[in-house]
Amino acid sequence: MTQDELKKAAAIVALEYVPEGAVIGVGTGSTVNHFIDGLGTMRERIAGAVSSSEASSARLQALGIPLLDLNQITDLPVYVDGADEIDDSFAMIKGGGGALTREKIVAAVATRFICICDASKRVECLGVFPLPVEVLPMARAYVERELTRLGGRPVLREGFVTDNGNLILDVHGLRIADPRRLETDINQIVGVVANGLFAHRGADILLLATPGGVDRMVAQH
Numbered sequence: 001m002t003q004d005e006l007k008k009a010a011a012i013v014a015l016e017y018v019p020e021g022a023v024i025g026v027g028t029g030s031t032v033n034h035f036i037d038g039l040g041t042m043r044e045r046i047a048g049a050v051s052s053s054e055a056s057s058a059r060l061q062a063l064g065i066p067l068l069d070l071n072q073i074t075d076l077p078v079y080v081d082g083a084d085e086i087d088d089s090f091a092m093i094k095g096g097g098g099a100l101t102r103e104k105i106v107a108a109v110a111t112r113f114i115c116i117c118d119a120s121k122r123v124e125c126l127g128v129f130p131l132p133v134e135v136l137p138m139a140r141a142y143v144e145r146e147l148t149r150l151g152g153r154p155v156l157r158e159g160f161v162t163d164n165g166n167l168i169l170d171v172h173g174l175r176i177a178d179p180r181r182l183e184t185d186i187n188q189i190v191g192v193v194a195n196g197l198f199a200h201r202g203a204d205i206l207l208l209a210t211p212g213g214v215d216r217m218v219a220q221h
């Protein structure tokens, strides 16, 4: 199976977790695109979606799925999203597509975070994938210095602007022994909008696609 076929397999299983009549939180990326396509086939059975990016919004709209404003939502039972890395505690690195801030907001509101990915995303220790950090443009150089002080090597994502009009620094060389601590420490840097560590709000359910099938795992927190 190709990696894309594995992503699709995980996404199809996630459709089983979509409650009838509910608003669904939708993430961003190539894995979630398969999930959105699946949602399109059952659009009459959901109330609509809250999206984490302009790209996902466009795909949802093209399939006729109503887009709802997160500020109007009090009950978001499920958020489905991919990950760039996920560890045994279901802490993740996300933001390879630059959508981390809106993803974090929608995930914070949701009752259950369902992570869909192929087995290559499962790691023992987070940090081989460079950690994306969304930064206000005027704070870029200061935040770069502060991230270097934390032991990383920040690299500006050239030519990329987030949906919120900000920049992304991809931080290389971090071996993340304590994801919660690092998530908090980076959030303390003035000018950081959000960082791609999802440790305080990790996944609740992991649907991990392997060539042998999709493993369903529930977090122990």
Ligand SMILES: O=C[C@H](O)[C@H](O)[C@H](O)COP(=O)(O)O
Pocket (backbone or CB within 6 Å): 027, 028, 029, 030, 031, 032, 081, 082, 083, 084, 093, 094, 095, 096, 097, 098, 099, 100, 103
């Ligand atoms: O900003 C992008 C998101 O965090 C994605 O969920 C993540 O990068 C995984 O993307 P993909 O499903 O394309 O591997």
